[in-house]
Amino acid sequence: MSSIINDTKLAAKLIENGELVAFPTETVYGLGADAFNAEAVAQIFATKERPTFNPLIVHIREVSELEKLFVEIDDALLKLAEHFWPGPLTIVAKKQKSVPDIVSAGLDTVAVRMPANQTARELLKLSGKCIAAPSANRFGMLSPTTPEHVQKQLPGLKCILNGELPKVGIESTVIELCQGEFKILRPGFITEQDLLKVLPQSKTTEANSPIKSPGLLKSHYSPRKPMYLLGKAPEYSTDKKTGFLAFSEVQEPEKYHLIERLSSNGDLSEAAANFFEALHRLEDSDVDLIIAEPVPETGIGIAIMDRLKKAVYQYSDK
Known part of the structure; x- marks a missing residue:
């Protein structure tokens, strides 16, 4: 069983030594390694069973560290950093050649963000490293928001750092930045409306573009039990225990064995x-299947529905 520790100095030393550490950010728990140590980063993919065509996000503590990662740091990038960092915004831009290809999945871009979580920031400070870190889960499964979630999915991991727990609860917004314009690659807590207050241009992602961000596969964030959107479940035996992921007031609660309400x-x-x-x-x-109620697709609801649609994809009729 993996170890949950409270010692950030020890965790930082492990990062320095080329080992993996699971650590909290304000979004979800990440599985981190020194971004400039290709062998250490390779361990992330092996541990998560993650395909190497899926790029990672590099976490930094100071804006000055961008010089190690991006070819160009323009006014648009600095405006975004000033308004949204530290915070749940990831920026994709042209990378320096020194960034290992395994971090960027062989692309000429790299994804970077500055976390707001104090435990993450302390780990970055003490290690002195830029830390590449996807979510600390088995690939395609539910993202973790507690040390115990990490321990459940990655029991062989040496170090899980306890500390300030995630508050946002879903992964960061990811945008690609090019010539002062942005394209949203993955929706998150920071919405298009938030971004337009800083930069007035926006484009949608091309459907056939390479995967430049984590979380862009059709099936992702899935529980181990069958899951369906409300009204989309196939006919099933009434003796099955059904869990319900609710957003609004539940109609006919007696139909469900267990109800989880996302907001009161x-x-x-x-x-x-x-x-x-x-x-x-x-x-x-002990439920046999999960039914999820859709949420309004406005503001952060767009990001929630993005995760819900990916979570149910493998169980749904294609």
């Missing part, structure tokens, strides 16, 4: 913060 008053930010935690509880319960 329809607050989308609260729903996002509780999203993965609620799904982990349903996954670990």
Whole structure:
């Protein structure tokens, strides 16, 4: 069983020595390694069973570290950093040749963000490294928001750092930045409307573009139990125990064996913060399948629905 520790200095030393550390950010738990140590980064892919065509996000502590990662640091990038960093925004831009190809999946771009979580920031400071880190889960499964979630999925991991727990609850917004314009690659807590207040240009991602960001596969964030959107479940035996992931007031609660309510008053930010935690509880319960209520696709609701659609994809009729 992997070890949960409270010693950030020890965790930083492990990063320095080319080992892996799971650590909290304000979004979810990440599985980190020194971004400039290709062998250490390769361990991330092996541990998660993650395909190497899926690029990683590099975490930094100071804006000055961008010089190690990006070819160009323009006014648009600095404006975004000033408004949203530290925070749950990941920026994709042209990378320096010194960034290992395994980090960027062989692309000429790299994804970078500056976490706001104090434990993550302390780990970055003490290690003195830029840390490449996807979510600390088995590839394609539910993202973790507690040390125990990491331990459940990656039991062989040497070090899971305890500390300030994630508050946002879903992964960062990812944008690609090019010539002062941005394209949203993955929706998250920071919305298009938030970004447009800083940069007035926006484009949508081309459907056939390479995977430049984590979380872009059709099936992702899935529980181990069958999961369907409300109204989309196939006919199933009434003796099956059904879990319900609810957003609004539940109609006919007696139909469900277990109900997880994302928000008591329809607050989308609260729903996002509780999203993965609620799904982990349903996954670990004795229910046979999970039904999820869609949320309004506005603001952060767009990001929640992005995760929901990916979570149910493998169980749905294609």
